[in-house]
Amino acid sequence: MAKLELYPDTWIDVYSDQMLGYAITRVQDRDLAKDLVQESFFVALRSRQTYRGELSEKNWLYLILRSRILDHYKKKKEVTESQLQNNRNDEGEGDNFLENGAWKADTAPKEWNADRMVESKEFMVVLNKCRSRLTDMQQSVFTLKFIDGETSEDICKELDITSSNYWVLVHRAKLQLRNCLEKSWMT
């Protein structure tokens, strides 16, 4: 079988827009996404000798981009952790639950007309806006879990977090997102 090859001269025209969309979906910041895509092309070009032709050119480039995105998540995690040490304010369940674990009346889930929501194009805009309001770590975990559909085990490994931390993050992200959607969309 013929070995797959790389054609760096065509990369920008063939892949750059798709890769930008992929990155922006995951980091929600155009400038950052642009940097990540550019870096990925640089890395790819510098390490093209190591390409063995086992993956398609496209998959190989995406693999590099993906690892840049994960690096970015890890960097954010370090920042978050040092912030947490200085300032341990609780972003999360306190908004939704009373001391005894019952729902607070004002943020308890209310009936939605979910079908009406999805039909609207603006819904995705609202969903993304709500997603960008999550804390950095919540966003990373949410993206890996729900957009990429990764397993909890893989996510813990990739972000180097414990399983109990992971579930706390997912839980908070879900609650926050739900609150935000209800507030911005249902009223």
Next chain:
Amino acid sequence: MINCKEASEFTIKKSKGKLSLKERFQLWLHLSICGVCKLFAIQSKWLDKVSSRIEISEQFSTEEKETLKRNLSDIKS
């Protein structure tokens, strides 16, 4: 009996098949009498489905592409 906060945690874990038999029973029991948590469970599931469709499309401008190409060819040479 688990409380609503625990029930919402269990709901999220359940979607990934991470609940023990006992926890599943506790959740089922709670949801059978708690309308608000049941609502949360329905919305949570719906949110999973919708979130998997999140995709933002974006393009580089022609100028940006030209710059990218120039930068890339600088490295190559």
